[in-house]
Amino acid sequence: MPHDHHDHLSPSGHPYRQDNDSGLTYWQTMEIAVRELLVEKGEVTASQIADQISAMDERSPANGAAVVARAWTDPDFKARLMDNASDASREMGFDIGPMHLVAVENTAEVHNLIVCTLCSCYPRNLLGLPPDWYKTREYRSRAVREPRAVLREFGVELANGVQVRVHDSTADMRYIVLPARPAGTEGMDAEALAALVSRDSMIGTGLPRTPSST
Amino acid sequence: MTRAPGSAVKIRALSPPGHIRTPHYLRGKSGIVERVLGRFKNPEQLAYALPAPKRVLYRVRFTMQEVWGETAEAPNDTLDAEIYEHWLEDA
Numbered sequence: 033m034p035h036d037h038h039d040h041l042s043p044s045g046h047p048y049r050q051d052n053d054s055g056l057t058y059w060q061t062m063e064i065a066v067r068e069l070l071v072e073k074g075e076v077t078a079s080q081i082a083d084q085i086s087a088m089d090e091r092s093p094a095n096g097a098a099v100v101a102r103a104w105t106d107p108d109f110k111a112r113l114m115d116n117a118s119d120a121s122r123e124m125g126f127d128i129g130p131m132h133l134v135a136v137e138n139t140a141e142v143h144n145l146i147v148c149t150l151c152s153c154y155p156r157n158l159l160g161l162p163p164d165w166y167k168t169r170e171y172r173s174r175a176v177r178e179p180r181a182v183l184r185e186f187g188v189e190l191a192n193g194v195q196v197r198v199h200d201s202t203a204d205m206r207y208i209v210l211p212a213r214p215a216g217t218e219g220m221d222a223e224a225l226a227a228l229v230s231r232d233s234m235i236g237t238g239l240p241r242t243p244s245s246t
Numbered sequence: 247m248t249r250a251p252g253s254a255v256k257i258r259a260l261s262p263p264g265h266i267r268t269p270h271y272l273r274g275k276s277g278i279v280e281r282v283l284g285r286f287k288n289p290e291q292l293a294y295a296l297p298a299p300k301r302v303l304y305r306v307r308f309t310m311q312e313v314w315g316e317t318a319e320a321p322n323d324t325l326d327a328e329i330y331e332h333w334l335e336d337a
Contacts, residue, residue: 132283134305149269149271150267150269176271176313176325177314177319178319179319179323180319180320180323181319195322195323195324196320196323196324197323197324197325197326198323198324198325198326199325199326199327200269200325200326200327200328201328202267202268202269202327202328202329203267203286203289203303203328203329203330204283204286204303204328205283205303205305205328
């Protein structure tokens with residue numbers, strides 16, 4: 033399921049994307065009208081809007097990976113992260129806006145998985161844009177109904193006795209999984225550890241890489 | 247009155263129209279308050295640009311057994327969701 037998009041590939045192996053030469057939808061027209069009005073009335077400038085889009089596009093899972101690696105190496109920071117993940121992220125210099133972030137910790141007994149069944153809530157202000165599959169009805173419905181089957185399809189094999197905790201982002205909070213630090217990483221610094229932290233490991237659909245797999 | 251973490255709660259089995267952030271699959275189900283998240287503007291009004299009073303938001307933890315019954319994949323796994331105070335009643 034994670035990679036079910038091989039069906040429309042060009043001869044060069046790139047997916048086709050339809051040209052957007054159909055008419056605008058109602059909401060696209062509305063967005064353009066409101067945006068142009070805001071610019072015309074001097075509320076915002078076109079370049080401020082472009083800058084904001086650019087800032088959103090530049091956010092990446094690397095920001096979250098840095099937060100995770102710091103928590104692995106700094107117990108006091110980890111305590112602050114578990115208490116208030118928004119403030120802990122800001123403390124590291126990440127501008128996450130007004131986002132309310134909750135960190136949930138994977139341990140030897142618990143594996144956490146994040147989903148938004150109602151739409152596609154995701155900690156974009158820290159991790160950047162969500163993967164396409166995160167927004168599909170299939171992931172959103174199956175993650176709460178059969179999370180273990182979903183995890184197996186993502187290649188996550190849980191040890192016997194591990195409890196799965198699914199978190200449905202139904203309202204104002206956003207969630208990040210603090211994965212368990214992989215074995216064999218003793219002595220690695222935060223920068224080296226951050227390279228092991230995949231995007232999926234912060235959603236719960238993956239585990240961090242191990243030093244031997246990188 | 248704010249409900250304390252650990253309180254047993256039940257999600258109201260209502261089906262009002264509009265922008266509702268309480269998923270259907272949890273309505274009528276019982277769980278435990280995992281933590282109190284604070285007060286947030288009620289999205290049911292906010293979505294329509296209406297005056298939106300702040301309501302207490304809770305994180306409620308359910309067992310998969312409670313949510314899916316006998317067909318649960320693993321009965322002791324859990325599911326947490328954020329639920330507004332006006333959707334909760336005593337369990």
